[in-house]
Amino acid sequence: MMFRLFWVIGLATTLLGQPLSYDPNPMGSIKQPLILRTYLPDPGLEPAVLAHHHRASKSPKYSPREGNDLPGEYEMIQTIPAGIAVNHGPALSYVFDTTECRLLYAWQGGFLDMFPYWGEQDGGRRRSFDYVPRLVGNLFHLAEPLERTSPQPPRFLGYDIREGVPTFHYQKNKISYQLRIEPDDSRPLSFQQILTTGDQVEVSIVTGEILSQHSGFERELKFKEANVDAGEQVFLAYGCIACHSTDGSRGHGPTLAELYGNTRQLANGESVLVDESYLRESILTPNAKTAAGFPPNYMPPYQMKEKELQALLLFIQSLSPAATSE
Numbered sequence: 245m246m247f248r249l250f251w252v253i254g255l256a257t258t259l260l261g262q263p264l265s266y267d268p269n270p271m272g273s274i275k276q277p278l279i280l281r282t283y284l285p286d287p288g289l290e291p292a293v294l295a296h297h298h299r300a301s302k303s304p305k306y307s308p309r310e311g312n313d314l315p316g317e318y319e320m321i322q323t324i325p326a327g328i329a330v331n332h333g334p335a336l337s338y339v340f341d342t343t344e345c346r347l348l349y350a351w352q353g354g355f356l357d358m359f360p361y362w363g364e365q366d367g368g369r370r371r372s373f374d375y376v377p378r379l380v381g382n383l384f385h386l387a388e389p390l391e392r393t394s395p396q397p398p399r400f401l402g403y404d405i406r407e408g409v410p411t412f413h414y415q416k417n418k419i420s421y422q423l424r425i426e427p428d429d430s431r432p433l434s435f436q437q438i439l440t441t442g443d444q445v446e447v448s449i450v451t452g453e454i455l456s457q458h459s460g461f462e463r464e465l466k467f468k469e470a471n472v473d474a475g476e477q478v479f480l481a482y483g484c485i486a487c488h489s490t491d492g493s494r495g496h497g498p499t500l501a502e503l504y505g506n507t508r509q510l511a512n513g514e515s516v517l518v519d520e521s522y523l524r525e526s527i528l529t530p531n532a533k534t535a536a537g538f539p540p541n542y543m544p545p546y547q548m549k550e551k552e553l554q555a556l557l558l559f560i561q562s563l564s565p566a567a568t569s570e
């Protein structure tokens with residue numbers, strides 16, 4: 245079947261059960277996950293994992309205005325089209341594959357970065373037609389290749405939501421299954437899997453280790469000089485506000501108010517002075533040190549231009565007026 249790009253765009257992103265927002269880094273919570281049916285990136289799955297998926301092929305260019313094909317072809321879209329992505333906030337994100345009917349991959353930290361397609365936080369001005377989002381956070385679980393692909397692929401029957409959490413229903417060789425994945429806050433890089441087969445229920449804890457780290461897209465901020473105002477723009481553009489307040493209140497991460505110049509207790513019992521190099525390290529390699537009382541792996545690693553980082557540091561320093569006025 246011919247696969248035309250302009251169709252795909254219309255179908256690209258459907259938010260289920262949540263009002264549509266233009267937040268390019270949307271997040272759910274433990275009790276109220278965000279469930280998104282969209283194209284999903286392939287974070288390095290073995291080809292055999294996707295055995296029953298049909299890969300896209302190149303398609304001729306088409307002019308909607310003229311109603312006919314034009315010279316040239318569109319490249320194929322490197323994406324997993326049959327996934328449902330679920331996010332419980334920084335605690336857990338995962339993708340359920342509705343073709344193979346199983347968990348494809350899971351990560352912790354952020355969710356999906358929709359920036360090029362959804363555009364800015366306020367207003368949504370789309371940047372490009374790059375509608376395959378990127379992962380944000382630490383990938384810790386990937387599906388294994390299938391040992392053998394049965395001629396009869398499983399059948400996805402849909403999902404229902406119980407206490408806010410989706411349960412996926414499917415059938416394989418005439419047996420009914422229900423799969424429910426829940427975040428497990430008590431262990432890092434873990435989730436709980438509840439598999440119901442017929443009337444048998446099996447609960448297991450799945451724990452992984454970091455397989456790869458993902459930072460989403462770079463932002464295209466334009467400012468002349470790195471100063472506090474520019475730093476605030478960077479802070480908003482990269483979505484830091486989702487986890488860090490600037491007014492002293494606790495979020496998923498520590499507040500950045502009065503942080504600079506103070507002593508930070510670390511999870512390993514040591515303490516450090518919060519200076520520029522601590523802030524820099526916290527942003528670029530968040531797992532290098534973990535603030536006491538907060539989980540590791542919740543903060544995604546960031547890649548940004550040096551100028552953006554400098555502005556961000558000035559902004560964070562400005563939230564500690566006492567330390568900066570000396």
Ligand code: HEC
Pocket residue numbers: 334353354479482483484485486487488496497498499503508523526527530531533534535538539540541542543544546556
């Ligand atoms: C998904 C949640 C999340 C996002 C988004 C996030 N962080 Fe964090 N951040 C955390 C958590 C949790 C910690 C504490 C654990 C640790 O030290 O890694 C943290 C720690 C920090 C620290 C050290 C704070 C301290 O009190 O020691 C800094 C600085 C920081 N983040 C800056 C940023 C900046 C700047 C951004 C945006 C570019 C950002 N964070 C985005 C969750 C997040």
